[in-house]
Amino acid sequence: MASARKIIGLLNIGQSQAEPDYDFSRLGGDIIVESLCPLDAYSVSQLLEDYKPRGDELPISSSTSSGERILLSQSALASELQNGIREAEERDFDAVVITCTGNFRLDANSLEIILPGQVLRQQAEKHRRRIRKAAVLVPVDEQQKLLRNRWLERLPSGVEVQAFTMAPGSSLGDCHKLGLSLQGMGIDCIIMDCFGYSLAQSKTLKASVNLVLNAKEATIQAIQSRS
Numbered sequence: 001m002a003s004a005r006k007i008i009g010l011l012n013i014g015q016s017q018a019e020p021d022y023d024f025s026r027l028g029g030d031i032i033v034e035s036l037c038p039l040d041a042y043s044v045s046q047l048l049e050d051y052k053p054r055g056d057e058l059p060i061s062s063s064t065s066s067g068e069r070i071l072l073s074q075s076a077l078a079s080e081l082q083n084g085i086r087e088a089e090e091r092d093f094d095a096v097v098i099t100c101t102g103n104f105r106l107d108a109n110s111l112e113i114i115l116p117g118q119v120l121r122q123q124a125e126k127h128r129r130r131i132r133k134a135a136v137l138v139p140v141d142e143q144q145k146l147l148r149n150r151w152l153e154r155l156p157s158g159v160e161v162q163a164f165t166m167a168p169g170s171s172l173g174d175c176h177k178l179g180l181s182l183q184g185m186g187i188d189c190i191i192m193d194c195f196g197y198s199l200a201q202s203k204t205l206k207a208s209v210n211l212v213l214n215a216k217e218a219t220i221q222a223i224q225s226r227s
Contacts, residue, residue, distance in 0.1 A: 005030045008223060009088040009096040011081055012037045013072070014063040021099075023199045023216055031223065036088060036096070038080040044068070051076045058146045060102055061139040061194065069167070071142060078104050085113065097223075099195045101215045114222065116195050116215040121154060123218045124191060130211060131189040133160045135182050139194045141165050147193055162187075168196030172204045179208030189213065 008031055010024060016037045024033045039047065044064050051072040053059035059071040081104060088096045089110050098104060101117035124131070136151050138144055148163035155161060162185075166178060182190060182205075190205050192214040202214035 005032055006095070007032045007034060007091075007093045009034050009036045009084070009091075009093045011084045011088070011096045011098050012039070013060060013077060013081070013098070013100040013102075015039050015065040017063070017065065017067070023220060027220065027223070034091075034093065036084045038084045038087075040065070044070070047072065053142075058102060059140070059142050060100060061143065061196075067169075069140065071140065074102050074104070078106065082106055085111070095223075097219060101193050101195055114219060116219045117193075119218045119222050120191070120193065120213060120215040123213050124151075124154060127189070127211060127213070128156050131155060131159050133185075133187050134162070134189040134191055135185075135187045135209075136161060136163045136191045136193050137166045137197065138163055139165070139168055139196060151191060151193075166197075168194060168198075170201065172200060175201045175204040176207065179205040183208040192216075195219075 010021060010033060012035060020035065027033060048070060053071050053073045057074050060074050060077055061069060062072045063069050081098060085096055085106060085108050089108060093111050095112040095114055097114045098116065101120055103117060104115065106113050134151065134155060136147050138147050144163040144165060148161055151161050187209055189211040190209050192202060195215050197214055197216060199214065199217050202212050202217050206212045
């Protein structure tokens with residue numbers, strides 16, 4: 001008996017992109033991936049004005065339809081994500097994946113909400129005994145301090161944590177150079193704290209540092225384990 005198809009919604013924190021997410025497009029099997037982009041309803045100028053980050057919260061790294069990277073308010077973005085969840089429920093999706101590792105308080109009546117940030121944290125917890133010196137990769141400089149402090153709280157006491165900026169669009173060559181640099185610093189774990197980092201980038205970094213935790217990779221593994 002064939003298993004039922006499962007519809008997963010990628011609930012984007014940015015506007016629609018010309019190309020679909022490559023890693024999710026390869027899931028195949030009985031999993032269908034649909035994209036939800038509530039921010040498509042706004043112009044870039046509206047986003048920059050009405051969704052600009054507040055000083056007391058983590059700025060969320062987002063992107064426009066042209067690929068320009070912008071910073072948005074996490075609290076303002078949450079209401080748009082909630083609207084996307086309602087649309088997914090109306091379309092009878094089985095689950096939605098928020099394309100961000102930020103912490104969002106969202107509600108759903110008939111589907112599962114998958115938060116990559118929580119999945120990444122669970123993976124780090126499994127490997128906590130192996131970690132002595134961690135590098136947290138973030139997409140923009142503005143997130144370095146807040147995410148370094150967040151992982152200092154999450155990881156065992158005594159673990160050294162440093163944050164580094166790597167753009168999600170970085171080439172594999174740049175990833176390789178960064179991996180070698182982190183290896184030379186004695187880093188034994190790389191935490192890729194952005195959903196925009198690809199599985200190919202993760203694989204490249206693993207050539208230099210064995211333990212690499214990638215939010216998107218962890219999320220895909222979680223989805224496949226439930227299918």
